[in-house]
Amino acid sequence: MIRFGIVGPGxxxxxxxxxxxxxxxxxxxxxxxxxxxxxxxxxxxxxxxxVAPSLAHLLAADIDAVYIATHPDTHAELSIQALAAGKHVLCEKPATLNLRQLEHVLAAAGRHHRLFMEAMKPPFFPLYQKLRRHLLHDPIGPIGFVRAGHCDSTIGPDYPLHFLELGGGGLLGIGPYEAFLALDWLGPLKRVQTMGRLSPAGVDNFALFQTEHEHGMAQLHTGLDLLSRGDALLCGPRGYVLLHANWWNPARATIHYADGRQVHLDEPFTHGGFNYETAHFCGLIRDGKPESPVLTHALSLGTARLLEEARTALGVRFPGE
Incomplete structure (x- = not known):
């Protein structure tokens, strides 16, 4: 039995x-x-x-792991404290505000011999895993282009994404999903080109960021003042995959082949979807693994670098940077 504590009851x-x-x-x-x-x-x-009266009380409790669900501005500090207390850490995305902070967190995980994993749920969903298996047996060729994005103008003005001091903005609030998808299918990042606009508070209200990777290119977008569909596209030389909205909670995909065939994948998820990544995390703890082979530290570092380069190009700076 893996015993969890939660930091941040949101x-x-x-x-x-x-x-x-x-x-x-x-x-x-x-x-x-x-x-x-x-x-x-x-x-x-x-x-x-x-209900622990303080963070120190929670970290001193007889638990194995901590799930950190606070705003991004505190992820690094809380992760390092939990690792130092001997707890494994599953931290909500984005893992940290920037690349430097994530490097410190991963160094702490290494020093204390504890598992750290960013809570990036899509790769653990049944549909995502079924799609990968299907493309091994009925391929569309190597993926060379990814298109993904989501804008949500229904988010109220009091939502944390609107506040710079909390690590707000569409890039850190929504962008980790898009960055993950590009890195997962196209490999390590080579460069980023970014356009967008900021809110009066200094967070990115809209960002269009194009990325070049070892194996292809991606066109990604996020936003807080527009509304967009939330699907995703994976393109290869012999076909393309449409991940239907909302693609980050993947349940349906359609594969279109150059020969005219269409294959529909339908894999509903249960219990909200967080159960899949958590089950994977628990398995890693039982097996004594310091890192996920699916959501590797290199992948999280790549995500942090991509998002940092995109937002700094727009002039978004968080307090203390």
Whole structure:
């Protein structure tokens, strides 16, 4: 039984708790948040037995791992504290505000011999894994172009993505998914070209970022003041794949072949979808693995670099940078 504690009782924490409830090999034993009332509400909703009065109390508890679900501005600091306390860490995306912070976190994981994984859920969904298997047996050739993006203008003005001091903006709030997809199919980053616009608060309201990788190119976008579809495209020489919206919770894909064939993949997900990445994370702990072979440290570092280069090109700087 892998015992978890949650740091940050917000929306992501509720989805994590929903997914964890589907895993008989894991339990949710404690929660801590800066707002005690929110921590108590999460504990009552998901029957969490302990609300820690402080972060120190949570990290001293008899738990194996911590799920960090705070805003991005605190991810690095909290991850390093949890690793130093001997806990494995599953940290919500983006893993940190920038590449330098992530390098510090990974160094701490190495020093303390603990597992650190960024919580990037798409590659663990049944549809995503089925698609990879299908393309091995009925390929469209090597993927050379990825198109993905999402804009959500329905996000209210009080949502954390609108605040610079919390690590806000579309690039860090939505962009990690798009960056992951490009890196996962096209390989390491070579360069980034970015256009966009900032809000009065200094976060990116819209960003269009084109990337070149070892094996191809991608066109990606994020935004907070427009609305877009949220699907994705993977293109090869003998066909293309349409990952239907919302592609980051993948449930349907259509593969279009150059010979006119179409193959439809339909794999609904259960329990909100967080259960798949959490099950993988638990398996790594049991096997004594310091790193995921699916969501590698190199992949997270590549994501951090891509997003940092994109936002700095727009002039987005977070406090302390």
């Amino acid at each position: 929306r992501a924490a509720a989805r994590f708790a929903q997914g964890l409830a589907a895993l008989p090999e894991a339990s949710l034993d404690a929660v801590w948040g800066r707002t005690p009332a929110r921590a108590q509400a999460l504990a009552e909703r998901f029957h969490i037995p302990r």
